[in-house]
Amino acid sequence: MSVARFWRQQVQRYNLVGNHCRNCDEYYYPPRTTCPFCRRNGEMEEYKFSGKGELVTYTIIHSAAEGFEHQTPYVLGIVKLEEGPRLTSQIIAQPEDVNIGMKVRPVFRKLGESGDKGMLHYGTKFTPA
Amino acid sequence: MRDVAIIGSYTTKFGEMWERSFRDIVVEAGVGALEDAGVGGESIDSMFVGNMSGGQFVEQEHIGALIADYSGLAAGLHVPSTRVEAACASGGLAFRQGIQSVASGYNDIVVAAGVEKMTDVSSVGASSALAAAADREWEGMMGATFPGLYAMIARMHMQQYGTTSEQLAQVAVKNHKNGTNNPIAQYRNNITVDKVLNSIMVADPLHIFDCSPITDGAAALVLAPAEDAHKYTDTPIYIKGSGQASDTIALHDRRDITTLDASVYAAKRAYEMAGIGPDDVDVAEVHDCFTIAEICAIEDLGFVEKGQGGRFVEEGNTVIGGKIPVNTSGGLKACGHPVGATGIKQAAEIVNQLRGEAGKRQVEGAEIGLAHNVGGSGATALVHVLGRER
Numbered sequence: 357m358s359v360a361r362f363w364r365q366q367v368q369r370y371n372l373v374g375n376h377c378r379n380c381d382e383y384y385y386p387p388r389t390t391c392p393f394c395r396r397n398g399e400m401e402e403y404k405f406s407g408k409g410e411l412v413t414y415t416i417i418h419s420a421a422e423g424f425e426h427q428t429p430y431v432l433g434i435v436k437l438e439e440g441p442r443l444t445s446q447i448i449a450q451p452e453d454v455n456i457g458m459k460v461r462p463v464f465r466k467l468g469e470s471g472d473k474g475m476l477h478y479g480t481k482f483t484p485a
Numbered sequence: 486m487r488d489v490a491i492i493g494s495y496t497t498k499f500g501e502m503w504e505r506s507f508r509d510i511v512v513e514a515g516v517g518a519l520e521d522a523g524v525g526g527e528s529i530d531s532m533f534v535g536n537m538s539g540g541q542f543v544e545q546e547h548i549g550a551l552i553a554d555y556s557g558l559a560a561g562l563h564v565p566s567t568r569v570e571a572a573c574a575s576g577g578l579a580f581r582q583g584i585q586s587v588a589s590g591y592n593d594i595v596v597a598a599g600v601e602k603m604t605d606v607s608s609v610g611a612s613s614a615l616a617a618a619a620d621r622e623w624e625g626m627m628g629a630t631f632p633g634l635y636a637m638i639a640r641m642h643m644q645q646y647g648t649t650s651e652q653l654a655q656v657a658v659k660n661h662k663n664g665t666n667n668p669i670a671q672y673r674n675n676i677t678v679d680k681v682l683n684s685i686m687v688a689d690p691l692h693i694f695d696c697s698p699i700t701d702g703a704a705a706l707v708l709a710p711a712e713d714a715h716k717y718t719d720t721p722i723y724i725k726g727s728g729q730a731s732d733t734i735a736l737h738d739r740r741d742i743t744t745l746d747a748s749v750y751a752a753k754r755a756y757e758m759a760g761i762g763p764d765d766v767d768v769a770e771v772h773d774c775f776t777i778a779e780i781c782a783i784e785d786l787g788f789v790e791k792g793q794g795g796r797f798v799e800e801g802n803t804v805i806g807g808k809i810p811v812n813t814s815g816g817l818k819a820c821g822h823p824v825g826a827t828g829i830k831q832a833a834e835i836v837n838q839l840r841g842e843a844g845k846r847q848v849e850g851a852e853i854g855l856a857h858n859v860g861g862s863g864a865t866a867l868v869h870v871l872g873r874e875r
Binding site for chain 2: 430
C-alpha cells in the first residue's frame with residue numbers, strides 16, 4: 357500500500373475513529389463519508405470508538421495473505437464494537453483460546469510492512485478482554 | 486423488451502495451461518461459440534467480455550479491444566467490444582449485459598464471453614490479485630484472504646445451524662464425481678470425505694480441498710432475439726429470467742454473515758421475471774468457490790430452508806438424480822474457476838443440460854436450469870433462469 361494511501365487513514369486505523377450519523381443515530385466503522393441509510397440527508401460526524409466489543413466469527417489463517425507470511429498461523433476475526441458496527445481484524449491469542457462471543461479489547465500493533473525497505477503499517481488488533 | 490435466446494455456446498478446456506496465452510484461450514472460446522451458432526463475424530453487432538483482472542494476472546488492460554482484434558473482429562469489421570468487471574461475477578455480468586443489449590433492440594447478434602488466465606503469476610500473486618475482490622483497505626490490510634473470509638462464514642454457519650466439516654466435504658466429493666464426467670474439467674478424479682478432511686488447512690475450518698483451484702479458461706455464448714433463434718439452431722435455449730444485486734463490499738458489514746443477500750435478491754428478481762419459483766428448477770450451476778459457498782447458495786436460492794443446506798447435501802439431494810442436481814459440470818471446485826470465465830461457463834453447462842447434450846452428466850428431462858454467479862464474498866450476485874421452451 358502506498359504511503360499516501362496509508363497515511364490518510366492513519367488516525368482512523370490507529371485510534372478507531374469512524375463516524376456517527378446525527379440524523380439516524382447509527383455508528384460506522386470503517387469510516388464512511390456518506391451515511392448509507394440517510395444518504396444525502398445524513399449528518400456525519402467523526403466518532404472515536406472505545407474498541408470494546410465481542411467476536412462474531414473467526415478463522416485461523418494457515419495460508420497467509422501476501423506480507424503476512426511470517427505471522428502464520430494467525431487468528432482473523434470479525435469484531436462487533438459495543439456501539440454496533442463490525443470490523444475485520446486480527447485477534448492476538450492462541451487459536452485454542454478463541455471462541456465466538458468472547459469479549460475483546462483493542463491494542464495498537466504492527467500490521468505489516470511494504471517490503472524490506474518500505475513503510476511499516478500499524479493499526480488496531482484485538483486481544484481477549 | 487424482446488425475448489432473448491442462446492444460439493451458440495462453447496467452453497475451452499479448464500486447467501493450468503502453461504503453453505497457452507490469454508488471447509489464445511479467449512479466441513478459441515469465441516470462435517467455438519460462433520461455429521456452434523453457425524454465424525460469421527460480419528453478423529456480430531456487439532461483444533461483452535467478462536474479465537476480472539487482466540491487469541494483475543497478465544499485465545494487460547483494454548481487454549475488449551484486444552479480444553475483438555485477435556478474434557478478427559476489429560480491423561475491417563470494427564465490432565464494438567466492451568469489457569465488464571464484477572470480480573468473480575464478471576462472466577455473469579457480461580452475460581446479463583449481452584442479454585440486455587439484445588432485449589432492448591439495440592443489437593441483434595451479441596457475443597457474451599468470459600476469460601481469465603491465472604497461472605502466469607505465482608500462486609501468491611494470484612491470491613493477492615483475488616484479494617482485490619474484497620475490501621482491500623479494511624479486510625486485506627488486516628491479513629484477510631479469500632479462504633479466510635469464507636472460513637468466517639463457515640464457522641458462523643456451523644455455530645448457528647450445526648453444519649459440519651463432513652457436510653462441507655461432501656460438497657467437494659460430489660463436485661469431483663460430477664467432474665469425472667466432464668471432458669473440460671480441471672480435475673477429473675474422485676475424492677473422499679476423508680481426503681478432504683485430511684488435506685492441509687488453509688483457513689480453519691476450510692481445507693485446501695474445500696477451495697476452488699486457480700485456473701485458466703474461457704467460455705462464450707452467442708445471443709440472438711428469440712424470434713430469430715430457429716434460423717440459427719434447432720435447439721435454442723431461452724433466457725427466462727435475469728437478476729443482479731449488490732451488497733456491501735466487506736463481509737463484516739452484511740446484514741447476516743451467513744446469508745448472501747445479493748444472491749437472495751438476484752434470485753428473487755430472476756424468478757419473478759421468469760414467473761417461476763425455486764421448486765421449478767430442474768438443474769442448477771451455483772457459485773461454489775468454497776464448499777460453504779455452495780451450501781449458502783442452495784439456501785439463498787430457495788432450494789432449501791436457511792440453515793438446512795448441510796443436511797440437504799448430506800441426504801444426497803444435490804447429486805445427479807437427486808431432488809435438485811447442483812453443479813453437474815463439477816462446479817468451480819472440480820471444473821475449475823477462471824474467475825472471469827466462470828459465469829459464462831455456468832450458463833454454458835445449463836445450455837448443455839437443456840439441449841440434452843450433457844452425456845453422463847445429463848439430468849433427465851431438464852426443462853428449466855439456473856446459473857448463479859457471485860463476486861467477492863457476496864458483494865455482487867447474478868442469477869439467470871434458462872429454459873428449453875420460450
